[in-house]
Amino acid sequence: FIMSVPLVFDGKVVIVTGAGGGLGREYALAFGVRGASVVVNDLGGDIKGGGKSSNAADKVVEEIKAKGGKAVANYDSVEDGEKLIQTALDAFGRIGAPFINTFACISDLIHRVHLRGSFMVTRAAWNHMKKQKFGRIIMTSSAAGIYGNFGQANYSAAKLGLLGLANTLAIEGQKYNIHCNTIAPTAGSRLTETVMPPVLCESLKAEYVAPLVLWLSHDQCQENGGLFEVGAGWIGKLRWERSQGRIVRKKNQGMFPETVRDQWDNICDFTNATKPANINESVATLVEVLSRVETDEGIAPNPTSAMATAASGISPLEAVGQKLPESTFSYSQTQCILYALGVGMSTKDDDHLKFLYEGHEDFSCLPTFGVIPSQAAMMDGGLGSVPGLNFDFTRLLHGEQYLELFQPLPTSGTLTSQARIADVLDKGSGAVILLDVHTYSGKELLCYNQYSLFIVGAGGFGGKRTSDKAMVTRNISKRSDLTLIPRFQAALYRLSGDWNPLHIDPSFAAMGGFKSPILHGLCSFGFAARHVLKQYANNDASRFKSIKVRFVKPVLPGQSLQTEMWKEGNRIHIQCKVKESGAVVLSGAYVDLYISQTLNAGGLKSELVFAEIGRRIKDLGAEMVKKVNAVFGWEITKGGNTAAQWTIDLKTGAGALHKGPYSGKTDVTITVSDDDFMEVVQGKLNPQKAFFAGKLKVRGNIMLSQKLEVILKDYAKL
Numbered sequence: 126f127i128m129s130v131p132l133v134f135d136g137k138v139v140i141v142t143g144a145g146g147g148l149g150r151e152y153a154l155a156f157g158v159r160g161a162s163v164v165v166n167d168l169g170g171d172i173k174g175g176g177k178s179s180n181a182a183d184k185v186v187e188e189i190k191a192k193g194g195k196a197v198a199n200y201d202s203v204e205d206g207e208k209l210i211q212t213a214l215d216a217f218g219r220i221g222a223p224f225i226n227t228f229a230c231i232s233d234l235i236h237r238v239h240l241r242g243s244f245m246v247t248r249a250a251w252n253h254m255k256k257q258k259f260g261r262i263i264m265t266s267s268a269a270g271i272y273g274n275f276g277q278a279n280y281s282a283a284k285l286g287l288l289g290l291a292n293t294l295a296i297e298g299q300k301y302n303i304h305c306n307t308i309a310p311t312a313g314s315r316l317t318e319t320v321m322p323p324v325l326c327e328s329l330k331a332e333y334v335a336p337l338v339l340w341l342s343h344d345q346c347q348e349n350g351g352l353f354e355v356g357a358g359w360i361g362k363l364r365w366e367r368s369q370g371r372i373v374r375k376k377n378q379g380m381f382p383e384t385v386r387d388q389w390d391n392i393c394d395f396t397n398a399t400k401p402a403n404i405n406e407s408v409a410t411l412v413e414v415l416s417r418v419e420t421d422e423g424i425a426p427n428p429t430s431a432m433a434t435a436a437s438g439i440s441p442l443e444a445v446g447q448k449l450p451e452s453t454f455s456y457s458q459t460q461c462i463l464y465a466l467g468v469g470m471s472t473k474d475d476d477h478l479k480f481l482y483e484g485h486e487d488f489s490c491l492p493t494f495g496v497i498p499s500q501a502a503m504m505d506g507g508l509g510s511v512p513g514l515n516f517d518f519t520r521l522l523h524g525e526q527y528l529e530l531f532q533p534l535p536t537s538g539t540l541t542s543q544a545r546i547a548d549v550l551d552k553g554s555g556a557v558i559l560l561d562v563h564t565y566s567g568k569e570l571l572c573y574n575q576y577s578l579f580i581v582g583a584g585g586f587g588g589k590r591t592s593d594k595a596m597v598t599r600n601i602s603k604r605s606d607l608t609l610i611p612r613f614q615a616a617l618y619r620l621s622g623d624w625n626p627l628h629i630d631p632s633f634a635a636m637g638g639f640k641s642p643i644l645h646g647l648c649s650f651g652f653a654a655r656h657v658l659k660q661y662a663n664n665d666a667s668r669f670k671s672i673k674v675r676f677v678k679p680v681l682p683g684q685s686l687q688t689e690m691w692k693e694g695n696r697i698h699i700q701c702k703v704k705e706s707g708a709v710v711l712s713g714a715y716v717d718l719y720i721s722q723t724l725n726a727g728g729l730k731s732e733l734v735f736a737e738i739g740r741r742i743k744d745l746g747a748e749m750v751k752k753v754n755a756v757f758g759w760e761i762t763k764g765g766n767t768a769a770q771w772t773i774d775l776k777t778g779a780g781a782l783h784k785g786p787y788s789g790k791t792d793v794t795i796t797v798s799d800d801d802f803m804e805v806v807q808g809k810l811n812p813q814k815a816f817f818a819g820k821l822k823v824r825g826n827i828m829l830s831q832k833l834e835v836i837l838k839d840y841a842k843l
């Protein structure tokens with residue numbers, strides 16, 4: 126794993142309960158090493174909850190101080206939450222950054238210590254967190270609380286109670302920037318060492334849990350209301366799942382246990398299960414049930430139409446306009462490179478290197494990667510949760526695809542996609558579902574996808590055949606590009622997230638009527654798009670606007686894909702064929718490009734800032750050299766190309782600003798677009814967020830980038 130900018134907790138105050146040993150001790154030490162001021166709370170009791178001693182807490186405080194950290198001990202019971210908080214206020218003047226609950230007591234006081242104790246400490250800290258508009262709370266639950274465990278009824282009840290408490294705190298604290306999450310750790314401790322073999326205890330070190338706690342406690346982390354299992358270096362997130370269920374009564378009629386019995390298998394069937402994330406989504410189902418019950422005595426539908434709808438499983442009236450659960454997609458430069466390889470990029474071509482090597486000065490993400498984050502809306506089972514879309518997923522074919530980019534895709538980041546059913550069409554032999562997916566980075570719209578999905582045999586329900594909401598295809602072609610599809614291509618492309626066994630498993634492909642696994646339609650889609658990008662845009666990803674294709678026939682790995690192209694203004698019409706058979710596989714397709722713009726260094730908004738930096742260096746250069754002691758190289762880009770270079774020398778003499786590349790070696794070089802640079806210096810874009818989103822790239826000593834505040838502060842007035 127590649128280390129990025131380290132997480133620090135300078136200026137933060139952390140309260141760790143039960144910190145005299147085990148997990149609590151590990152948390153306290155980890156926070157102390159990373160700059161936090163730590164309140165080490167521990168009663169010093171034995172594993173049964175009896176006794177009291179200051180030794181455990183004092184020892185951990187000494188360890189933190191020995192490593193250069195700041196810590197103070199507290200020996201109060203968690204039921205005396207106000208005393209814990211007062212210790213923090215007396216010692217450090219504030220509280221509320223990370224706030225950890227971890228307890229190691231097993232006795233008749235289970236509920237008082239685990240559940241009520243957590244409540245009391247949190248209540249004591251709550252108003253302080255609200256006033257400072259910041260707080261991070263981590264509750265420590267247990268697998269016994271989540272799943273239950275033999276002989277632990279009281280402990281399990283308390284631990285699951287913590288989860289309910291945490292979920293409510295997450296909702297109530299969100300508007301105050303107070304986030305609350307729950308962890309269920311498995312780690313070797315004084316409790317488990319008596320029942321676990323030594324080898325197993327060793328592999329379940331507390332230090333394999335602490336990094337999750339530190340991340341959830343950091344102000345960069347926006348996770349809220351999450352539940353995580355963690356242990357042995359593994360972390361997994363949990364969520365609720367609910368079956369589709371069954372309505373077992375009719376309007377103005379009773380509800381009987383015999384009906385429940387007869388429908389029990391359907392009630393417990395988790396096929397196409399939903400994943401409610403909050404109480405509103407839970408209640409929404411009951412509102413829908415009431416509506417459906419009411420229609421039992423309403424106007425009866427046309428019998429023929431009703432029978433056809435029941436037979437096909439498709440009901441446009443129910444489905445159109447339905448939103449799928451929002452999906453999240455996190456990725457790094459690795460996924461961008463893997464995708465580029467999946468659609469045939471190769472190091473044999475020098476101009477492909479910018480899509481394959483993260484160190485390339487123009488490292489970019491292929492535009493058609495925009496389909497990957499949007500796929501999560503379907504891959505996570507969201508389509509199966511839509512009312513009115515009850516069909517056999519083995520009959521689903523990808524008919525057409527439209528992708529439009531509103532700005533170049535970042536090479537890493539976390540994106541969210543919102544999907545809705547735009548329309549449902551009846552084609553007789555099957556149904557067509559139009560699925561619109563909008564993908565965002567934060568609040569910025571990055572791209573829009575429209576999936577045209579064909580359900581074989583699901584037609585004939587009496588619906589319309591066409592839709593004004595469908596993105597249309599066009600027909601025209603000529604110029605060509607030819608690529609051999611290697612036999613391993615489908616196996617490689619599926620690593621980008623499309624795990625359909627149709628593309629890898631011969632027996633599954635045979636079930637679909639294919640003699641061998643076929644290439645993904647979206648892989649052919651990617652090949653065609655990069656052919657256009659090469660022929661008409663010189664592989665400049667920033668010129669890519671949109672693409673629309675119709676999937677006609679499959680391609681087999683080992684065949685040659687020929688892309689025919691014809692330019693008409695800024696639209697490139699394309700058609701793809703299998704060279705060996707002449708069969709058309711993509712038709713009516715086109716790529717729209719943005720107009721090419723010649724770039725020059727003049728007129729860049731960043732020049733104003735560098736001019737001001739130059740004036741500051743003349744006035745305060747010597748002082749800045751003492752504080753910074755580094756040479757910064759800047760590469761300002763526009764439209765994906767380098768438009769200007771600057772060197773800020775705060776290492777020699779009284780400092781200097783040079784326009785152009787540095788004659789020697791810079792300590793750190795920063796690449797950023799002109800627009801993003803201005804967003805950063807005006808305080809509209811957080812530099813760390815820009816870095817993780819791929820908008821700000823750093824080469825060299827990355828730690829020196831933390832000194833940029835000395836150079837760039839107070840420029841919002843520009």
